[in-house]
Structure formats: C-alpha cells, structure tokens
Amino acid sequence: MAGKNPFKMRIRKYSKNHYPGSGNLLSFPWVFSKIFSSEAYDVLRNTNFRWYMLGRFLLQLGLQIQTVAVGWQVYELSKDPLALGLVGLAEVIPAVGSALFAGYIVDRSDRRTILTFAQSLSVLLLAYLGCLTYMNPNPATHVKLIYCGIFVGGIARAFFATSAFAFFGQIIRRPQYVRASAWNSTLWQTASLLGPACAGFLYAALGPDRVYRVGAILALASLICILRIPKQGKILEEVKSPLLENLFQGVRFVLGHRLIFSAISLDLIGVLFGGAIALLPIFASDILKVGPQGLGILRAAPAIGAGIMVVVFSHYPPKKRAGNLFIFSMIGFGLCMLAFGFSKSFYFSVFILAMSGALDSVSVVVRSAILQLSTPDSMRGRVSAVNSIFISSSNELGAFESGVAAKLFGVIPSVILGACITMSFAFASLRIFPALRKLDISKLE
Numbered sequence: 001m002a003g004k005n006p007f008k009m010r011i012r013k014y015s016k017n018h019y020p021g022s023g024n025l026l027s028f029p030w031v032f033s034k035i036f037s038s039e040a041y042d043v044l045r046n047t048n049f050r051w052y053m054l055g056r057f058l059l060q061l062g063l064q065i066q067t068v069a070v071g072w073q074v075y076e077l078s079k080d081p082l083a084l085g086l087v088g089l090a091e092v093i094p095a096v097g098s099a100l101f102a103g104y105i106v107d108r109s110d111r112r113t114i115l116t117f118a119q120s121l122s123v124l125l126l127a128y129l130g131c132l133t134y135m136n137p138n139p140a141t142h143v144k145l146i147y148c149g150i151f152v153g154g155i156a157r158a159f160f161a162t163s164a165f166a167f168f169g170q171i172i173r174r175p176q177y178v179r180a181s182a183w184n185s186t187l188w189q190t191a192s193l194l195g196p197a198c199a200g201f202l203y204a205a206l207g208p209d210r211v212y213r214v215g216a217i218l219a220l221a222s223l224i225c226i227l228r229i230p231k232q233g234k235i236l237e238e239v240k241s242p243l244l245e246n247l248f249q250g251v252r253f254v255l256g257h258r259l260i261f262s263a264i265s266l267d268l269i270g271v272l273f274g275g276a277i278a279l280l281p282i283f284a285s286d287i288l289k290v291g292p293q294g295l296g297i298l299r300a301a302p303a304i305g306a307g308i309m310v311v312v313f314s315h316y317p318p319k320k321r322a323g324n325l326f327i328f329s330m331i332g333f334g335l336c337m338l339a340f341g342f343s344k345s346f347y348f349s350v351f352i353l354a355m356s357g358a359l360d361s362v363s364v365v366v367r368s369a370i371l372q373l374s375t376p377d378s379m380r381g382r383v384s385a386v387n388s389i390f391i392s393s394s395n396e397l398g399a400f401e402s403g404v405a406a407k408l409f410g411v412i413p414s415v416i417l418g419a420c421i422t423m424s425f426a427f428a429s430l431r432i433f434p435a436l437r438k439l440d441i442s443k444l445e
Contacts, residue, residue, distance in 0.1 A: 055225035064195025086404015103385025126170030130212030200296015250382025278399030302357025323439030
C-alpha cells in the first residue's frame, strides 16, 4: 500500500462494484456524462432545438434592447405617459389584426420559412429605428415615425409568435415538451435579463442610434441560427373549406377547450392589468431618479427571478397540482406589483420586480405546456395565433392601459389598481375554473 492513497482505492473499489463499466468515479468525463445524461438535459442533445433556442435568445436580446431604447427615447422626446401607452397600441393593432391570418398561413406553409420572414422584418425595423435616430427629425415627427416602425413590428411579431410555436412542435418529441419549454423559457428570460441591462448602459454611453444598430446585428445573427435548422415540411395539406372557417377554427378550438381557455384567460388578466413594465421609464426618471442605467436594471429584474424559476422547472417540471400552482402564482404576482407601486427604494423595487418575474414564469411554463400538449399538430399555427391575441398582444394592450390609467389617475394609483384587479380575478378563478385548479400535467402527456 506504500505510495497509494487509501481513499482513492476505496472510491475505485466502490465504482467497480456499484457502477460496472463506468470506470472510475474520480474520472471527470464519467461525472459529466452522469450529470448531463439526466432527463433534464436530454432535450439539449437535439441539435435543431439548440439552434432554435440560440436563435430565439439572440432575437429576444435584440428586441429587449429595442424596447428599452424606444421607451426611454419616446418619454424623453414627449414627457407624456400616454405617449408610452401609444407605443403598445401601435404594436397591438397590427399584431391582433394579422394574428389569425398568420396562423392560417403557418398551418399551410413551411413553418421555418414563415419564421425567417418574421425575423427579417425585425432586422429591418431595428435598422430603420437606428437610421431615424441618426437623422434626428423634430421631436413630434420623430415620435410619430417611431410609431410607424412599431406598427410594422407588430405584423412581424404576429407571424413570429405563431410560426415559432408551431415550429417548436415539429422539432421536439412530445414527452420532452415540458422540459423543452422550461429550457426555452430559461434562455428567453436570460435574454430578458441581459437585454435591458445592456440597453440602459449602451444608451447612456453610446446614444440611441448605436443601440439600435446592436439590436439589428443580434436579430440578424438570430436569423442565421434559424436558417441552420432544416426545413421540416408542411403539416396540413391544402383543403377546400372556406377561408373564414379556417381562420376561426383556432378560436373555436380555444373557446371550446376548458383548460386552454381558463389558462389563457387568467394569464390575460394578469398581463393586461397587473404589469407596470410600460411605466418603468417614468419610475426610473421621475420617482426613483436612476436614469437610463437604472431603467435597464429595472427592466432586467423580472428576468432574474424568472430565470431562476425556469431552471428549477427544467429539473423538476410542474405536473401534479400544476393548476393550483398557476393560480396562486398569479395571486403572488399581484401582491408583488402592489408592493412595487408603494416602493420608493430603487433596491427594493428591483427585488420586488425579480420576485414578480419568478411568479410570472410559473404561469408561462404551465400555460406553454398546456398549449403544446393539448393542441393537434395540424392546428398549432391557428391556436398559437389565438394565444398571441390573448397573451402576447395583451402585453402591448396592457402598456396602453397603463399609459391611459397613469394619465387619468396618476402613475402610482394606476399600478395599485391593476394589482388589485389581478389578485381579485385570480382568487375568483379558484371557483370559476375548476378544470384549471385540478390540472395534472402528467395526465396530458
């Protein structure tokens, strides 16, 4: 035994007896293979899914940079909270107006083609905003031209939301939907964390025109990532049913599916009334007085909590009692926004926003799992279009509501009122939506 370590000898003997064929427990390749062979990481072996996640991450990073820059720039030019609300309205009108048609096209076309079309529009929009800022028209004209660009962005978002959801279902196996949704949300939240923080500091250091250029480069890189994924082909062949009937099939499916309808309805109320994201430029400028750098941190704060939560879900996905978890997370989200409305401390505000992001991510993961597991492949585009109208567009409609409420009642009272509405509806949903309250995701798989 001279010259040999007794501890290492015991480890080698243990690994030989309990893990035959594994080699040595002290061997790092074996350790890492055990870690990454778990179910949580199994979906990451899918090369197409890795490209998909990276593409969505880069695009979300670029769009978050755009959102922060537009919000600060519009408020700086107008000094009017209603002008911030109109940014959301300029995007939600084309997004809602084109969503059903986008879903119809996605279900009858190659989904990767539609996805890359939407990403190309995002690249052009960011380039347009950069050129517009460089030209520096008078403030009133500048704000109007920003609204025009955001209007085109709403069309791009409608096609992106429907095609990305449908394409996800083509590249992921059904048993992996919940974990893949969690991983996808992890990178999405990471981009939501990094994008605003970077945008705030870049805006202060370089000015808005260069910030938009950075966003355009990121969106272009996202397009290249998606192009690396092979085309998956069409799911639904051409049919001879009337156009209007096809357009509204997704609406009828969602309204007739109690579980999907209840999940979307609850999330809609939370996003529409509970959020205060659109008003953060006012909080950063006039209430907390932390400038564009502080705005970036405030915008990034929800993603910190959400990122932590979705990493937990990727290892321990919510299955049993997922419905109760969904509902009580919305109640907690409302409480967080109530506390944020009363806060006068920058650091406490960041903490509260991080908590709200963690609770909001619960609803995102559960709702995504319900949609993916309950929607037929042939209807993914149209169902995603309805989801986009109810949820994605409600972000912008909620921004408009926040701007109007802030104009009528004041910034802080509008946040408090929205939080109270969110909590009231979440409590009521315990009785209104029994199917959601009793949800067990494992029974859907």
